[in-house]
Amino acid sequence: MQFQSILVICTGNICRSPLAEGLFRRDAPRLNVSSAGIGAVVGGTMPDPAARIAEREGLALETHRGRQVDEQIIRDHDLVVVMEEGQRQWLTTRFPQSRGRVFLLSHWRGGEDIADPYQRSEEFFEHIYAELEPCVADWVQRLVPG
Incomplete structure (x- = not known):
């Protein structure tokens, strides 16, 4: 199956998922990529440490605003990547049609959860970004024809 669209999910949709969305858009510009949260800070902006990393x-995340995942957003994307196993379970329970399309972002690196940096130190945000970057690169390598 050829994936055309990717949805990146985290909890609040203001830290991890927008950073991963930005990485996908930068590194695989032909893919349709967006993000959402399972407990989104609807309309929220990225915290300063995340915004500084993005810049x-x-x-190109200056206009990003948090949004809540819903059935339509799930339906509009071929592949859904999440940060934590609990998020994968929540999505596949709440949206059964998503089963088989929801994977951990770290799937190709052992499937470990990527911790939420919200309200943590700048150093922790940098640590999480350093985890996100190779995970996104792994997906891009597999999804974008060479």
Whole structure:
């Protein structure tokens, strides 16, 4: 199956998922990529540490606002990647039609949860970004024809 669209999910949709969305958009511009949260800070902006990383890395997230995942958003995407196993379970229970399309972002790196940096130190945000970047690269390598 050829994936055309990716949805990146985290909890609040203001830290991890927008950073991963920005990485996908930067590194695989032909894919339709968006993000949402399972407990989104609807309309929320990225915390300063995440916004600084996005700016430094050229991720073009200045206008990002948090949004809540819903059935339509799930239906509109071929592949859904999440940060934590609990999020995968929540999505496949709440939206059974998503089963078989929801994977951990870290799937190709052992499937470990990627911790939420919300309200943590700048150093922790940098640590989480350093986890996100190779995970997104793994997906891009597999989804974008060479």
